[in-house]
Amino acid sequence: MARLPASEPRRPVQQPQPPARASPMSSGGGGSEPEAMKDLDAIKLFVGQIPRNLEEKDLKPLFEQFGRIYELTVLKDRYTGMHKGCAFLTYCARDSAIKAQMALHEQKTLPGMARPIQVKPADSESRGGRDRKLFVGMLNKQQSEQDILRLFEPFGVIDECTVLRGPDGNSKGCAFVKFSSHTEAQAAIQALHGSQTMPGASSSLVVKFADTDKERTLRRMQQMVGQLGILAPSFALPFSPYSTYAQALMQQQSVLSASHGNFVSPTLAFSPCPIQQIGTITLNGLPPAPLAQTSGLHSPPLLGTTAVPGMVAPIANSFASVVPISNSHATLEAVYANGLVPCTGTRRCRQGPQAVYPATSITPVAQTISHPLPIIQQQQREGPEGCNLFIYHLPQEFGDNELMQMFLPFGNIISSKVFMDRATNQSKCFGFVSFDNPSSAQTAIQAMNGFQIGMKRLKVQLKRPKDATQTY
DNA sequence: TTCTATT
Numbered sequence: 099m100a101r102l103p104a105s106e107p108r109r110p111v112q113q114p115q116p117p118a119r120a121s122p123m124s125s126g127g128g129g130s131e132p133e134a135m136k137d138l139d140a141i142k143l144f145v146g147q148i149p150r151n152l153e154e155k156d157l158k159p160l161f162e163q164f165g166r167i168y169e170l171t172v173l174k175d176r177y178t179g180m181h182k183g184c185a186f187l188t189y190c191a192r193d194s195a196i197k198a199q200m201a202l203h204e205q206k207t208l209p210g211m212a213r214p215i216q217v218k219p220a221d222s223e224s225r226g227g228r229d230r231k232l233f234v235g236m237l238n239k240q241q242s243e244q245d246i247l248r249l250f251e252p253f254g255v256i257d258e259c260t261v262l263r264g265p266d267g268n269s270k271g272c273a274f275v276k277f278s279s280h281t282e283a284q285a286a287i288q289a290l291h292g293s294q295t296m297p298g299a300s301s302s303l304v305v306k307f308a309d310t311d312k313e314r315t316l317r318r319m320q321q322m323v324g325q326l327g328i329l330a331p332s333f334a335l336p337f338s339p340y341s342t343y344a345q346a347l348m349q350q351q352s353v354l355s356a357s358h359g360n361f362v363s364p365t366l367a368f369s370p371c372p373i374q375q376i377g378t379i380t381l382n383g384l385p386p387a388p389l390a391q392t393s394g395l396h397s398p399p400l401l402g403t404t405a406v407p408g409m410v411a412p413i414a415n416s417f418a419s420v421v422p423i424s425n426s427h428a429t430l431e432a433v434y435a436n437g438l439v440p441c442t443g444t445r446r447c448r449q450g451p452q453a454v455y456p457a458t459s460i461t462p463v464a465q466t467i468s469h470p471l472p473i474i475q476q477q478q479r480e481g482p483e484g485c486n487l488f489i490y491h492l493p494q495e496f497g498d499n500e501l502m503q504m505f506l507p508f509g510n511i512i513s514s515k516v517f518m519d520r521a522t523n524q525s526k527c528f529g530f531v532s533f534d535n536p537s538s539a540q541t542a543i544q545a546m547n548g549f550q551i552g553m554k555r556l557k558v559q560l561k562r563p564k565d566a567t568q569t570y
Numbered sequence: 571t572t573c574t575a576t577t
Contacts, residue, residue, distance in 0.1 A: 171577070237571080270571065272571040272572065273571095
């Protein structure tokens with residue numbers, strides 16, 4: 099009964115005009131001309147492990163051999179335009195998609211890639227793909243995918259099973275297992291979580307639903323905050339699953355996403371190295387292959403032979419402001435890559451700030467780059483009215499930098515200053531932060547006023563204008 | 571002990 103339009107006239111009956119706007123965002127047009135019709139049951143494919151130097155036009159030939167392409171879109175970062183290393187692909191015919199998946203998925207490795215190409219239905223094609231994916235922790239590092247499969251097979255059909263490995267190929271002691279249904283996944287949790295302790299594992303087997311992307315981002319941010327050294331013990335309040343601060347960060351992320359036009363604003367006075375430029379250095383200044391390595395799992399030889407990876411690190415660090423301002427995943431990744439460059443495991447990196455600058459070879463670069471920062475800060479730039487915050491009840495150990503770090507998520511910071519007691523050189527536990535726009539300041543007040551650190555709660559309010567009468 | 575990416 100399939101009413102396939104055997105001889106479809108060129109003009110669609112009434113609506114299904116394909117998303118014709120292959121929005122020529124920055125580059126000169128992608129490779130797809132969605133002029134053809136596609137099957138009603140066409141499958142949108144996700145294509146992963148694409149070298150970042152390949153665009154639509156480069157990929158087209160590879161995929162065209164399985165049928166006419168309806169649409170092919172390489173995913174780019176919304177703001178930086180950076181190639182994300184993956185794409186969406188829709189064939190006119192459903193059958194072509196199936197053939198392509200069969201022929202290519204995990205079957206072929208594109209030049210420069212460490213892992214084989216991925217060709218499979220996009221997440222959007224199967225709603226709730228996430229509720230059947232499990233994270234398995236506390237595995238024995240010797241256990242392979244096969245071993246994990248054996249363990250989980252009894253509970254249902256397994257779509258995917260991946261052991262997480264470091265750059266050297268060694269297991270990280272954890273894995274992802276995707277069942278065909280939520281119910282099966284649930285059953286596996288019930289049966290296996292805590293059920294046994296693998297030899298060499300420090301505690302019993304962990305089986306739980308994998309983090310969502312949001313949770314992942316959150317965790318990363320928390321890690322970052324931890325790395326900045328402003329994690330007082332009470333930050334992780336026992337009665338809230340996620341700290342208020344982290345939630346604020348998340349909120350802020352979406353706010354910034356919505357109005358990213360701001361960060362291109364002329365207020366770059368703060369930054370001796372304009373934000374855009376950082377993006378360039380970090381993202382485009384490196385040849386594709388090493389970049390991929392840097393942002394993912396680094397390879398040691400790279401570190402030893404060139405200063406390039408080291409350069410990325412201190413730049414991103416000195417101007418950590420780039421992260422929340424541009425809100426670019428790419429930049430985020432750069433920062434993480436940076437933090438992770440010296441050591442492959444996150445665990446060791448979390449121990450403290452010193453872990454971030456361990457390589458002596460990069461010190462000169464770091465000095466060069468960070469030199470201008472103190473000078474700029476000394477200028478004590480004040481923002482327009484409504485942009486300057488007064489912050490009281492700061493932790494004793496907070497300096498200008500910590501203050502800035504804490505408020506970075508809310509916008510573009512022009513200056514941050516903690517007031518010091520001249521005699522003792524101790525913080526007076528209050529300071530000022532200036533944003534480049536009132537909205538950031540308001541958001542910061544919302545998020546941070548009353549925020550508990552240790553025994554104290556922050557007081558965050560607009561700074562009184564200089565000329566205002568104190569008496570009223 | 572949470573991945574290479576999902577408009």
